[in-house]
Amino acid sequence: MDIATLKTVVLVARHGSFAAAARALDVDPSSVSRMVAGVEAELGVRLFQRSTRRLSVTELGARYIAEITPLLEEMDRALDTARSAAHAPSGTLKMTASVAFAQECIVPRLGQFMARYPAIAIELIPTDDMLDLTAKGIDLAIRLTPAPRGDLISTRLMDTRYVVCASPAYIAGASPLTEPGDLRHHRCLRFALPDYRTRWRFRRAGKAPFAVDITGDLVIANALALRRAARDGLGPSLLADWLVGPDIAAGRLVDVFPQYDCSAAQFDTAAWALYPSRSYLPQKVRVMIDFLRQS
Template identity: 60%
Template sequence: MDVDALKTAALVAQHGSFTAAARVIDVDASTVSRTVASVENKIGLRLFQRNARSLTLTEEGAAYLSRVGPLLLELDHAADEARQLRELPSGTLRMTASVAFAYEVIVPHLAAFRDLYPKIIVELLPTDATVDILAEKIDLAIRLASAPEGDVISTKLMSTRYRVCASPDYLDRTGAIDHPTDLQTHDCLRFALPEFRSTWKFRRGTDDIAVPVGGTLLISNALGLRRAARDGLGPVLLGDWLVKDDLAQGRLVDLFPDWECSATTFDTGAWALYPSREFLPRKVRAMIDFLKPRLRTAGR
């Protein structure tokens, strides 16, 4: 069936005459009449009752066009969306992440993102506080945690692991730390969050232990903890994405490379969270699709 012909028939029903519909699409009334007749022939129904002075919908015509009308609108919407895919997404993207993750992982990729999507304005809001993304009108939040819960949509960007590290200088002063339980006698550097400040967890094969930790220095920011560890102030529990360069370059030493380490659960990752919406804005989809392959590579 010719979609344009169906649109013409719907237009006649809307305006009540061939002449009025012809004026809308700028053709002759006779052309509109022939188009409607062709539709009627193809579907085997008379859509309009015609006489010399009036034109009215038949019962069958009203039923048919009431079903066809929404389909025609949906076809128009689908065409509009397809055309938009040829255009670069635009607008302001408000996103948030922890301070350390934003600076160490997100910011290094923003130049490449800007080259790909020059029409998107990125408003990055680093914070270690848990932000209400609905109340704060956040389009995209990156959270480091186990699988998120609640009335949000999420997708995993990368898996994360935690490592317990110390500087070579610290180990020279205090001696080797051979087992996780040895940490109980050390002045550990602790994240100032309830789940991080008192117990660190370790797992290796069938061994699964929780080690009480203490120390005289608590810091609420992972970048500060890393600096303190580099300066030889004690052992620290940090994400692998934050310390991998320090480990590679010898600024820090992985104390327990054969153990899984955590303060919460062992299955953690970086998750992209966004408010529940019927349609995901293209600017948000662009950022998620951009980050996924880059962060997964960085997390290896």
């Protein structure tokens, strides 16, 4: 049996169905089913338990797939190493990031990346949903979070911090905003996540962290729209520095409490690059991570 067939078996196990694996491979489901059946016939064991409702991996199938997966990754690594010795990084890089981070931090740099690596094609999926990388066939995800948990492998791209910001016009016309506690008297612009919409946290050197309960009539599920509302003078908002840094520098927004660290949950957050494999990092993924880290 060839490597492509074994990769198909692993893909079926990861996706949990012939149809889903076929969609990932852009082939007919019947061809995937035949390939798996051929492997089972050659091995003389059943790898998957089939029923009208679901497909599940048998005990022997799970052991077999666990054994061949690192071998397949090593084969990919060897192939990538051989190619990289003579060729520039190549292939299609499928990656995802939040809508705001993709627009502000990735898309403006893609021209430079693609000029440097013309043999790499980019498929970028901007979404605020936490996509399953393995199920969706995604090579790389950028997530904004404290240290990630779970099975994915992560590397820190850049530290992030949050600021409470408002437009100069809002500050000029509203009640004073000299201390975080003053936010209780303002209609804050709130991000539609539990940690962001009810309480903001603050920390100052030499002082204990504390939280301020916030309220407001406008809750928005998109950071770009929230920034626009803040620019338009609708109230103070808690936003990431990479999103509002240029606005603060240009005077469109003001960092209301520059002497404080601000957060919705944890103060130490970062942008992380996440990828599925523990033992193999394709060259196309590696150069993108290095590029984003250096930019």
